[in-house]
Amino acid sequence: MIQAHDISVRFGEVVALPATTLALAPGERLGVRGPNGSGKSTLLRVLAGLQPLSAGRIEGLLPGGRCVLVHQRPHLFRGTPRSNVAYALRLAGRPASDALGWLERLGAGHLADRSVAGLSGGERRRVALARALARDPEVLLLDEPFAGLDEPGRIAVSAACEAFQGTLVIAAPDLDHAPLTRLQDLNPQPVPAGIAAQQSVVGARLADVPPRGDSTVTGS
Amino acid sequence: MDLLGEGFAKAWHLVTSGDPVVFHALGVSLLCSLCSLALAAVLAVPYGAWLGLARPRGASLHVFLLRVGLSIPTVVIGLLVYAFFTRRGLLGSLHLFHTKAAIVIGQTLLAFPLLASLVHGASASLDPVVAESARTLGASRLGAAARCLGEVRPALLTAALATFGRCLTEVGIAVMVGGAILMDTRTLTAHVQSEVGRGEFGAALAAGLLLLAVAVPLTLLGMRFERGRRA
Amino acid sequence: MATTTSTNDSGLLEALMPQFEKASGVKVRWVSVGTGQALKLGEKGDADVVLVHDRAKEDAFVSAGHATARRDVMWNDFLIVGPAADPAQVKGEASAASALTKIAAVEAPFVSRGDDSGTHSREKALWRAAGGKPAWSGYAETGQAMGLTLMVAHERQGYTLADRGTWLSFRKKLDLVALVEGDRALRNPYGILPVAPARRPGGNPEGARRLVEWFTSPAGQAAIGAFTVDGEALFHPGSAGD
Numbered sequence: 001m002i003q004a005h006d007i008s009v010r011f012g013e014v015v016a017l018p019a020t021t022l023a024l025a026p027g028e029r030l031g032v033r034g035p036n037g038s039g040k041s042t043l044l045r046v047l048a049g050l051q052p053l054s055a056g057r058i059e060g061l062l063p064g065g066r067c068v069l070v071h072q073r074p075h076l077f078r079g080t081p082r083s084n085v086a087y088a089l090r091l092a093g094r095p096a097s098d099a100l101g102w103l104e105r106l107g108a109g110h111l112a113d114r115s116v117a118g119l120s121g122g123e124r125r126r127v128a129l130a131r132a133l134a135r136d137p138e139v140l141l142l143d144e145p146f147a148g149l150d151e152p153g154r155i156a157v158s159a160a161c162e163a164f165q166g167t168l169v170i171a172a173p174d175l176d177h178a179p180l181t182r183l184q185d186l187n188p189q190p191v192p193a194g195i196a197a198q199q200s201v202v203g204a205r206l207a208d209v210p211p212r213g214d215s216t217v218t219g220s
Numbered sequence: 221m222d223l224l225g226e227g228f229a230k231a232w233h234l235v236t237s238g239d240p241v242v243f244h245a246l247g248v249s250l251l252c253s254l255c256s257l258a259l260a261a262v263l264a265v266p267y268g269a270w271l272g273l274a275r276p277r278g279a280s281l282h283v284f285l286l287r288v289g290l291s292i293p294t295v296v297i298g299l300l301v302y303a304f305f306t307r308r309g310l311l312g313s314l315h316l317f318h319t320k321a322a323i324v325i326g327q328t329l330l331a332f333p334l335l336a337s338l339v340h341g342a343s344a345s346l347d348p349v350v351a352e353s354a355r356t357l358g359a360s361r362l363g364a365a366a367r368c369l370g371e372v373r374p375a376l377l378t379a380a381l382a383t384f385g386r387c388l389t390e391v392g393i394a395v396m397v398g399g400a401i402l403m404d405t406r407t408l409t410a411h412v413q414s415e416v417g418r419g420e421f422g423a424a425l426a427a428g429l430l431l432l433a434v435a436v437p438l439t440l441l442g443m444r445f446e447r448g449r450r451a
Numbered sequence: 452m453a454t455t456t457s458t459n460d461s462g463l464l465e466a467l468m469p470q471f472e473k474a475s476g477v478k479v480r481w482v483s484v485g486t487g488q489a490l491k492l493g494e495k496g497d498a499d500v501v502l503v504h505d506r507a508k509e510d511a512f513v514s515a516g517h518a519t520a521r522r523d524v525m526w527n528d529f530l531i532v533g534p535a536a537d538p539a540q541v542k543g544e545a546s547a548a549s550a551l552t553k554i555a556a557v558e559a560p561f562v563s564r565g566d567d568s569g570t571h572s573r574e575k576a577l578w579r580a581a582g583g584k585p586a587w588s589g590y591a592e593t594g595q596a597m598g599l600t601l602m603v604a605h606e607r608q609g610y611t612l613a614d615r616g617t618w619l620s621f622r623k624k625l626d627l628v629a630l631v632e633g634d635r636a637l638r639n640p641y642g643i644l645p646v647a648p649a650r651r652p653g654g655n656p657e658g659a660r661r662l663v664e665w666f667t668s669p670a671g672q673a674a675i676g677a678f679t680v681d682g683e684a685l686f687h688p689g690s691a692g693d
Contacts, residue, residue, distance in 0.1 A: 050352050065358020075349045078371055091358040128353075135357050307606055307626060317606045395595060399603040402565055402592035414594025417484065418567035419491030 001025060002047060002139070007056030009042050017042040019056065022184065024139075024167060029179060032171040034186030040171035043186065044069055044141045047169060065091060067139035072147070074128030076116040081108060081127040084116065088135045102134040103127065105163075107156035121148040129157060139167040146172060227425025234426050242427055244403050245411040246434070252320055252394070252407060253387035256327035257380060260335050265369070265376070268339025273351060273365055275344075283340060289333030294326075298396030301326040305397070318399035323407070326393035331383045338379035342372040374445040381442040385435055452481040452662065453490075453498035455569060456596050457527070458641070459483030461616035461685055466678050471665045477658040485596070487567035493517055493644065496651035499659040501644045502666075504569040509642045518644035523690035524666050525675045526640040529573055531631035532601070532618060533559075533610035541610075547634045548580040558587040560609025564600050565592025569639065574612045577636065601625060614639060616685045640690060643667075 002024040009017040017039035024030060024047070032040050045051035048069035049061045061067070076084050081103055086096035103109045106126040111119065119127065125145060132140060145157050161168060162179045175183065234242050271279050304310050305317040305325075316322045350371055354364035369376060391409035398405035400414060408431045415424035458464050459481065468479050484492070486503040493501040494517045501518065503509060513521050531541065531550055539557045541550040554561055564571040578584035589609065593600045597617040604611040605625040618629070631637075643666050645659040665671045672688035679685065 045352070048352075048356050050355060063358070064356045067356070068358075069352070069356045071349050071353065073349065075347065075353045077350075077353075077367060078373070088357050091363075131357070306602075307608075318603055395599065399599065399606070400593050400595050401603065402594060404591060406594060411594070414566055417488055417594065417596070419485070419487035419489075420567075421491065 002058070002060040002062075004046070004058040005056055007046060007053050007058055009039070009046065009051060010054040015039075017046065018186075020186065024060075024169065026138075026167055027165075029161075029168045029181040030170070031175040031180040031183045032169060032186060033173065033175055033183055034171075035173055038186040040186055041072055041143050044143050044169065044171055047139070048141055062137075062139055065135055066137055067141065068132040068135050068137040069141040070125075070128050070132045070143060070145065072143040073121075074124055076119070076124055076127055076131075079116060080113050081116065081119070081130070082112040084127060085131045085134045088131045092135050094134075094136075098134065102130040105133070105156075106130040106160055107152060122150060122153045125149065126153060126156065129160060133160060133164065137166060139169070140164055142168070142170045144172050145170060223421055223425065226422035227429060230422045230426035231429040234423075234430060241403065241406075242408070242411065242430060245406050245408045245427070246430060248320060248323075248405065249388055249394075249407040249409065249431070250434070252323045252327060252398075253384050255324045256331050256387045257335075257384045259324065259328040260331035260383060261380065264332050264336035265339050268336040269343045269365055269369055271336075272340040272343030273346070273368055283337065286333045286337040286340070290337065292333075294330060294390045294392030295396055297326055297329050298393045301329070301393070301397045317397070318401065318405060320398065320405055323394055323398040323405060326397045327387040327390065330390060330393060331387055334386055335379055335383045338382065339369075339376065342375035342379065343368060345375075346371060377445045378442045381438050381445070385438055385442075388435060388438075389431065452479055452500040452502060453488075453492040454481050454483055454502040455486050455489055455504060456483045456598075457504070457614045457616045458502060460598070460620065461680060463616075463675070463678055463686060467671070467674050470674055471662065471671070474670070475658075475661050475665060477655075477661055479658075479662065485566050485568035486572070490517075493646045494650065496646070496654070499646055499651060499654050499656070500662050501646060502641060503644075504639050504641045505572045506640060506642065508572070509644060512644060517647055517650055519647050520663075521642045521644050522663060522667050524641045524643045525672075525686040525688050526638050526690070527615050527686045528632065529570065529612055529614055529637040529639055530618060530629050531610060532604070532613050532622075532625075532627045533630050534608040534626065535628045536608070537628075537630060539610070542630045544631050545634060547612075547631055547637050548577050550631045551577055551584075552581045554610050555581075555585045555587060555590075558589050560589040560591070560604075560607045562600055562604040562607060562609045562611040563590065563592045564595070564597065564612075566594045566596075568597075570597060570612060570614055573637075573639065577612070580636065601627070616680065619680050619683060619685065641686075 004020065004022045006019050006021055007017065008015065008019045020043060032043060034040050042051060046053065046058065048067055049063065050069065077087060082099045085099035085102050089096050089098055100109060100112055103112050106129055108123065108126045108130060111123055111127065125148065129145060146154055149157060158179065170180065271282050301322060305314065305322055306312055346368055351364050351368050354367040359367060389409060391413055394400065394407040394410045395413060398407065398410065400406045400410035408427055412424045412427045415427060464481055472478055486505045486508065489501050489503050490508055490512055492498045509521050512518050531547060539554040539559045541553050544550040563574055591603065593603050597613060598621055600611055601613055601617065601621045605627055643663050645663050646654065648654060648656040675686050675688045676684065
C-alpha cells in the first residue's frame with residue numbers, strides 16, 4: 001500500500017512533478033495518463049524510491065527489488081539479454097538458469113545470446129521487462145512500455161502485464177492497450193479545476209483504506 | 221641524422237645482446253609503474269567513482285583539486301617524497317629513500333590524480349538511468365556502483381593504461397627519489413638521462429627507443445579499448 | 452660554451468662571465484653538464500668552447516681535431532667524504548688510493564657517480580692506483596650529477612669522491628664529513644678548449660678565442676683566485692703543477 005499526499009518535485013525553477021495525491025492498493029493496476037512533460041516519469045521514479053521529494057509526504061515505499069521500475073528508455077547492462085536477466089535473478093537469490101524462460105515469456109528468447117549493443121529500442125524494452133519480472137517484484141512500475149513496439153511486441157508486453165500478479169503502474173500518454181483497473185491523469189500545468197477534480201477522486205479512494213506504511217518520505 | 225642511425229643500431233644491439241643494465245632498468249621501470257598503478261587504483265577508483273556517481277556536495281572542488289594535482293611537476297612530487305623519507309625527514313627512520321619502494325610511493329602520488337580524474341570522467345558521463353536500473357532491481361549502493369564501473373570498463377582500462385604510461389615515462393621522481401642507482405633503482409628513463417650525462421647519446425637514444433617499444437603497444441591497446449567503447 | 456656542472460653550480464661562471472662580457476662585449480651562454488657530455492657537445496658542434504676537467508679526454512679531444520688547443524685554466528681538488536662514524540678508518544689518510552683500498556676492504560658503502568664525468572674518471576684512476584677496484588655489494592653507481600650522488604651517499608651513509616665546490620654547497624644538508632683531502636692525486640685541473648671552426652660551421656671562433664684568452668690572462672686568473680664560497684677559495688688559478 002503506497003500513499004502519497006500532495007507530493008511534488010522541483011529542480012530549481014522547473015516543476016518536474018506538480019502536486020499530486022495518490023493511493024496504490026495491493027494488486028491494483030493503475031494507469032497514469034498524461035502528455036509529455038506532465039511528470040509521469042518523475043512520479044514513477046518517486047514511487048520507485050529513486051527520487052527525493054521537494055514537498056509532500058509519501059508512505060509505504062518499497063525498496064529496490066520489491067518495487068522495480070522499468071525506465072522509459074531502459075538501460076541494459078553490457079553483455080547479453082541472458083546476462084541481464086541472470087543479474088536480476090542473482091539479486092533475487094534465484095538460479096540464473098531461469099533467464100531464458102523469462103525472455104521467452106516476452107517473446108525475446110531468440111535474442112538471449114546477442115550483444116545488447118545491437119538490439120532495437122523495442123527489443124531492449126522487452127528484455128528490460130523480462131529482467132524486471134524475473135526479480136518477481138511486489139510492485140512493477142512501467143514507464144511507456146508500449147512505445148516503439150511492433151504489434152507482436154505490444155501483444156507480448158500486454159500479456160506479460162496481464163499475467164503479472166502484483167501491483168502494476170503503467171505510465172503512458174495513451175493507455176488503450178493496457179490491462180488496467182483504474183486511470184489517473186497528470187496534467188503538465190495544473191489548472192485549479194483539474195487539480196480539484198483529481199484530488200476529489202483520489203481522496204475518495206484514500207478514505208476507503210486505513211493509512212499504513214512501513215516507510216515515510218517527507219519532502220525537504 | 222647519424223645520431224638516429226647510431227641510436228637504432230645500438231637499440232638493436234641492446235635488445236639482441238640482452239644488455240643486462242638496460243633490461244634491468246626496463247624491469248625496474250615496469251615493476252615500479254605496475255605497483256604504482258595498483259596502489260593508485262585501490263584509492264583512485266573508489267574515489268573517482270564516488271565523485272562521478274554519488275556526485276557529493278563539493279564534487280566540483282574535488283575535481284578542481286585533482287586537475288591541479290595533474291599539473292604538479294614530477295620533480296615537485298619528488299621533492300615532497302624527499303622531504304618525508306630522507307634520513308632527516310619525518311619518515312626517515314623507515315630507510316625507504318633511494319629504494320624502489322620510494323619510487324613507487326612517488327609515482328603513486330603522480331598516478332592518483334590522473335587515474336581519479338579519468339575514473340571520475342568515465343563514471344560522471346554515465347546516464348543516471350544505469351545506476352537507477354541496478355538500484356531498482358535491488359542492488360545495494362555499492363553493488364550499483366560496481367555495476368556502473370562495469371559499464372565503463374573500456375574507459376577504465378584506457379585510464380589504467382594512460383596512468384601506467386605516465387609512470388613508465390616519468391623521470392623526475394625516479395631520479396630524485398630513487399637515486400638512479402645502477403642495477404638497483406635505475407629506471408629506463410633515469411638510464412636515458414645517465415647516458416646523456418655521459419655523452420653517450422646513441423646509447424641514450426637506444427634506451428629511449430626500447431622505452432618507446434614498450435609504450436607504443438600500450439597506447440595502441442588503449443586506442444583499441446577506446447574504439448571498443450564507441451562500438 | 453659547454454662546461455661541467457662544478458663551474459656552474461659553484462657560482463663561478465655567474466661571478467666571472469659578467470666581467471668578461473664587460474671587458475670584451477662578447478655574450479656568453481653556457482650549459483653545464485658532465486665532462487663526457489660537454490666534450491660530446493663540442494664534438495657535435497653544439498658549442499664554441501668547452502671548459503672541463505679530464506686531462507686524458509681533453510688531450511684525446513685535441514688530437515682528434517675537435518679543438519684547436521687546450522689551455523690550463525685553474526684547478527680545484529677532490530676529497531673523499533663519508534659518514535662521521537668512518538667504518539673504514541680512513542680519516543686523515545694521506546693517500547687517496549690507500550683510503551679507497553681500506554673502504555673496499557671493509558666493504559663499506561661507496562657511491563660512485565658512474566657517469567663518465569671528470570669526477571668519475573678520477574675515481575677510476577684512483578682505483579687503478581689502488582691496484583684495481585674489487586667488486587662488492589656496497590658499491591653503487593648513480594649515473595647522476597655530484598649533488599644527487601652526495602645525497603645518495605648521505606642516505607646510505609656511504610663514502611664518495613666529491614669535488615670541493617659541490618661538497619661545500621651541499622655539506623650543510625648532509626650527515627657526511629670530509630675525510631681525505633690534500634693528496635696531490637686529488638688535484639683536479641681544468642682545461643679550456645676552443646672548438647675547431649671546422650666542427651662548428653656558423654659558430655663564433657673569434658668569441659671563443661677571446662674567451663680562452665681572457666680566462667688565461669692575468670685579469671681572468673685574478674678573478675678566479677678572488678672567487679670564494681663561504682670564505683673558501685674554490686679554484687686555484689694556473690696549472691695543477693703536474
